[in-house]
Amino acid sequence: MKVKEFMERVGTTKTGRAVAYLKDAMEDMNIYSETHVATEKIDITSGQRFYTLPKTLVKIIDLRVKSHNNGNDAYRSIPRLTFEPKIKDSDGQ
Amino acid sequence: MASDIKSYAYYIKGNKIALVQRNSTDSSASGEDYHDFKSPTETVADALEVQYTYTPDYFINETDDVDTQIDTYVSLGGLLKLIDTGDNDYSASPESLSDGSHIVLENAGQFNGLHKVKDVSAAGSIVLYTKYSGSASVQKAFEEPINLYYNVSALIDETHEIDLSSFLTKAAVYYVKAKFAEDAGNIDLKEYFMKEYRKILDRHDNSKITGIRRMSAFGMKR
Numbered sequence: 001m002k003v004k005e006f007m008e009r010v011g012t013t014k015t016g017r018a019v020a021y022l023k024d025a026m027e028d029m030n031i032y033s034e035t036h037v038a039t040e041k042i043d044i045t046s047g048q049r050f051y052t053l054p055k056t057l058v059k060i061i062d063l064r065v066k067s068h069n070n071g072n073d074a075y076r077s078i079p080r081l082t083f084e085p086k087i088k089d090s091d092g093q
Numbered sequence: 094m095a096s097d098i099k100s101y102a103y104y105i106k107g108n109k110i111a112l113v114q115r116n117s118t119d120s121s122a123s124g125e126d127y128h129d130f131k132s133p134t135e136t137v138a139d140a141l142e143v144q145y146t147y148t149p150d151y152f153i154n155e156t157d158d159v160d161t162q163i164d165t166y167v168s169l170g171g172l173l174k175l176i177d178t179g180d181n182d183y184s185a186s187p188e189s190l191s192d193g194s195h196i197v198l199e200n201a202g203q204f205n206g207l208h209k210v211k212d213v214s215a216a217g218s219i220v221l222y223t224k225y226s227g228s229a230s231v232q233k234a235f236e237e238p239i240n241l242y243y244n245v246s247a248l249i250d251e252t253h254e255i256d257l258s259s260f261l262t263k264a265a266v267y268y269v270k271a272k273f274a275e276d277a278g279n280i281d282l283k284e285y286f287m288k289e290y291r292k293i294l295d296r297h298d299n300s301k302i303t304g305i306r307r308m309s310a311f312g313m314k315r
Binding site: 004010018019023025026027028030032034036040042055058063065066071078080089 | 098100102104105106108109110112113116129130131132133134135136137138139140141142143144145146147148149200202203204205206207236237248249250251252253254255256257259261262264266268272273290291294297298
């Protein structure tokens, strides 16, 4: 469906607001229902703790790391810590 | 004695992932912090895989219309400048980019997604309207070859084809109606439309699950 037809269904002629709210709707859907999913692979660097998330990210579904708890280079989900570890890192900002 | 198998965990710090490795899986670990977590001890390419949802505010018209020659980036006056060290002219065919064109980047880490072009140089660079704070002189290399899709449609006007199923588009209609009702101060109407919106989303999610539903505590073991 094109935006023009969408606006007719909503009953508005205000393109700017309709497009802005449509983007909000799609963002909300992806928080609530996961309609569009992507995967990104990032290099792990020795001694580096913090990694920047993709700017388009709305919600993290899963984080997997190569060789986590296995010896055959398989990607496995890693757990989230509820507390920050005692050993700090110098690259933390 | 430390094991050869690594064990990782993460936590979120602002807009970044903090990745940590269990100290006991580092061969040099010892002492009182043996069982604690610390920063990764090895460099491994493509080792962290992030699966996430995104807002589909663009549509790639043809996936064959892709360039893979961009290899580095810098900051130019606070804007992101992509550079092909091979000096491809992006203002010429087939890319034919100019001020106002849209591109989509893939495998570009934090820069994944839709971008608007500000300026194109014949000497192999593209300046985007995307904000980026970094060095203007030291070029940073992308971790892997990026895909630059130049035949894309952005959600900016009435001609754009919305990248949603017809069922979910109905939900979006209710959402936008709710927002307009809220703007008009009609909160009852807004709540009604939001209820309808949630109802369609629930039906959409439930439509993918057939048969009886079982619950398992297996996921708790991770």
